[in-house]
Amino acid sequence: MRTLSQIQQKKESEIKLFGKWSYKEVKVNDLGLQRYISLKPIVVPHSMGRHEHQRFRKANVNIVERLVNVLMRPGSNAGKKAKAMNIVRQAFEIIHLRTDKNPIEILVRAVENSAPCEDTTRISFGGIVYHLSIDVAPQRRVDLALRNITEGARQASVNNPRSIEECLAEELILAANHDMKSYAVSKRHELERIAQSSR
DSSP states (O other): OOOHHHHHHHHHHHHHEETTTTTTOOOOGGGGTTTTSBOOOOEEESTTTTTSHHHHHHHSHHHHHHHHHHHHSGGTTTTOOHHHHHHHHHHHHHHHHHHOSSSSHHHHHHHHOOOOSSSEEEEEEEEEEEEEEEEEOOHHHHHHHHHHHHHHHHHHTTSSOOOOOHHHHHHHHHHTTOOSHHHHHHHHHHHHHHHHHOO
C-alpha cells in the first residue's frame, strides 16, 4: 500500500501543460486523426524545430505546439514564438474560466470539428477546366483545421477592442461546440458543400 507522500510525489511528477492542464483524460475521438494529433505530455510547447527535417515528422509534434506554430504564420509575427505561446496560454486560461473544462480537450474537439473531409481539385481536359471532389489526407485535415482556427481568431481581432487571446478562446470554444458562428467550422462546411456539388 502506497503512503500519502508517494501519492503526492506521483501527482507532482505528472507532466502538465504550462504546469496546469493534464493530458491524461484527453482522447481523440476521430479515428482518422488519432495518429496525427499528438498528445505527448510536455510542459512548454517548444521542441526547437526538431521535427522539421523529415517528412511527416510533424505528426509527432504536440498539438498545442502546432497551434502556437500556426499562430506565428503571417509576416509580422514570424519567429515570435514566445509571444505566440503567451497568446495560447492566456487563451487557455480564458477557455478554462468560461467552460470549466480542460483547454487541451477543447482544442482537440475544435480540430476534429473543423477538419474538412472533402475538398476539390482542378482537372483540365483539352482546355476545359473542371473541379473534382477528392478526399483530404488526415495530416492535411489537421493542418487546415489549425490554419482556419487561427485565421478566424486573427480576423475577429482586427479593428476590434477584444484581444487576440479572447478571439482565439472564443473561436476554439465555438469550434469545439460545432457552432456555425465559428470561422473554421463554417469554412469546413463550405468546402464540403462545394466538393459535394462537384462529385
